[in-house]
Amino acid sequence: MDIDINATETVDTIVNNIWVQRLFWSCVVILVCILLYFIISRIIASREKKRSKIFSNKKSKTYLKMLRSVTGYVLMAVAVLAILQIFGIDTSSMLTGIGIIGIIVGFAVQDALKDIIKGFDILSDDYYNVGDIVKYGENTGKILSVGLKTTKMQDIMTGNIVSVSNRNIDQVEVVSGDIYLTIPLPYDLPVKKAEEILRTATAKIRRQDDVKSAEMYGLTSLGDSAMNYLIGVTTDPSLKLRIRRKALHTIVTTLEEDKIHIPYPQLDIHNKK
Numbered sequence: 712m713d714i715d716i717n718a719t720e721t722v723d724t725i726v727n728n729i730w731v732q733r734l735f736w737s738c739v740v741i742l743v744c745i746l747l748y749f750i751i752s753r754i755i756a757s758r759e760k761k762r763s764k765i766f767s768n769k770k771s772k773t774y775l776k777m778l779r780s781v782t783g784y785v786l787m788a789v790a791v792l793a794i795l796q797i798f799g800i801d802t803s804s805m806l807t808g809i810g811i812i813g814i815i816v817g818f819a820v821q822d823a824l825k826d827i828i829k830g831f832d833i834l835s836d837d838y839y840n841v842g843d844i845v846k847y848g849e850n851t852g853k854i855l856s857v858g859l860k861t862t863k864m865q866d867i868m869t870g871n872i873v874s875v876s877n878r879n880i881d882q883v884e885v886v887s888g889d890i891y892l893t894i895p896l897p898y899d900l901p902v903k904k905a906e907e908i909l910r911t912a913t914a915k916i917r918r919q920d921d922v923k924s925a926e927m928y929g930l931t932s933l934g935d936s937a938m939n940y941l942i943g944v945t946t947d948p949s950l951k952l953r954i955r956r957k958a959l960h961t962i963v964t965t966l967e968e969d970k971i972h973i974p975y976p977q978l979d980i981h982n983k984k
Contacts, residue, residue: 737794744790748783755779780858826860829877833857844886844948847875851886853949867949888923890944890955894962895937897974902930902938905971909940912965916942916958921950925958937974 755778832838834857839845843854845864850873852864862875862883875883896905909927917925928941942962946954966973 733797736797740790740793740797744786748786751782752779755782780856784859825878826876829880830857830859833862833877833880838880839883839885844951846884846886847873847879847882867952886948886951888946888948888951890946890951890958892942892944892955892958892962893931894940894942895934895973896940896966896971898936898938900938900971905938905940906930908965908969908971909942909962912962913942915961915965916944919954919957919961921946921954922958923947 839854839857839862841854841856844851844867845854847864850864850866850871851868852866852873855863855865855872858877860877862877862880864873864875865871866873894909906927906929913925913927916922923945925942925944928943930938931941932939942958944954944958963973
């Protein structure tokens with residue numbers, strides 16, 4: 712009987728302990744924030760999936776991914792403030808002093824602040840959107856997500872995930888789907904014949920899969936050993952390398968069918984006696 716009484720008193724002591732209560736409510740706050748983040752993320756994911764079925768809107772996808780990132784930071788801040796309040800720390804006075812502390816912290820985390828500011832600039836000024844193909848340094852890849860601090864892209868050559876700090880957006884180039892091919896042809900080939908052959912090659916390229924358009928622009932320059940013609944091809948930016956290879960192969964085989972050889976660079980040497 713004494714054991715039961717002591718056990719009951721121990722349980723009551725633990726339950727009534729202020730630190731235990733604070734830890735309990737802190738865990739409740741954390742779980743509620745995690746649950747809210749999970750629910751909001753599911754709603755965002757369903758909206759994103761619904762939009763992708765109806766129509767492709769890169770800007771909408773970018774906003775939704777940014778919203779998910781912002782939601783995580785906001786809920787994290789709410790959880791921290793709520794837990795501080797539970798432990799008896801006056802958060803109102805803390806918020807009053809944020810102005811002074813912010814100046815001090817700003818110098819320490821100025822790069823992070825630049826990333827966040829640039830993250831909003833990416834959206835407002837439409838630098839790029841999720842799904843765009845961009846080039847950053849030696850990497851060319853597809854934008855996977857735009858967060859508050861970083862942009863993630865997947866390199867189309869290696870499949871590697873590359874993180875780019877948002878403050879470096881001035882170093883990011885959005886890749887278009889246009890391909891321009893310069894075709895050198897010999898001077899002894901009549902212009903009319905050259906353009907006829909290249910129109911045939913352009914028509915073959917136009918019929919290839921994943922090619923949106925192809926156009927022969929004609930003679931563009933006179934080189935040292937060849938006349939240079941230009942062909943333009945448009946495709947999805949992520950397919951540029953493959954389409955470029957196929958287009959060049961088509962052009963060369965078409966020239967071979969007419970027994971036209973691409974001229975080699977020539978160098979004339981004159982000896983003075």
